[in-house]
Amino acid sequence: MTDHVLVTEQAAYPTHPVAPVQQVLAAIHDPVRFEIVRRLYNAGTPLQCGALYDGINKSTATHHFKILREAGITERLVLDGLTYQKLRREEVDAAIPGLLDSVIRTANRQVGAN
Numbered sequence: 868m869t870d871h872v873l874v875t876e877q878a879a880y881p882t883h884p885v886a887p888v889q890q891v892l893a894a895i896h897d898p899v900r901f902e903i904v905r906r907l908y909n910a911g912t913p914l915q916c917g918a919l920y921d922g923i924n925k926s927t928a929t930h931h932f933k934i935l936r937e938a939g940i941t942e943r944l945v946l947d948g949l950t951y952q953k954l955r956r957e958e959v960d961a962a963i964p965g966l967l968d969s970v971i972r973t974a975n976r977q978v979g980a981n
Contacts, residue, residue, distance in 0.1 A: 885955070885962035886938035894938035895970070898921060900931050904940060907954035908971045916950050 895901045903919045921930045935941040945950040
């Protein structure tokens with residue numbers, strides 16, 4: 868069995884500090900980005916990029932990942948040459964306590980009600 872090591876692409880994609888609340892809210896206001904964050908939150912682990920969106924092309928998804936990364940909400944990771952997105956849940960919660968828990972739990976209840 869081989870051990871996998873997550874390698875952060877710090878040089879190409881530095882980890883941004885969590886942005887002010889207005890920028891974070893603007894980043895998750897978009898329905899596609901909100902769904903990306905919801906899927907990452909629910910998974911509780913980094914996910915491959917392709918598992919995070921439906922119905923958009925790769926270049927559009929890349930744009931959405933960039934917005935989330937620049938707001939400090941997500942981080943790009945590489946594992947065995949595959950690209951993953953990681954929700955920076957602890958960092959966002961430290962900067963804006965309760966935001967992700969509140970909005971994602973509410974969204975999950977609404978999705979479950981449909």
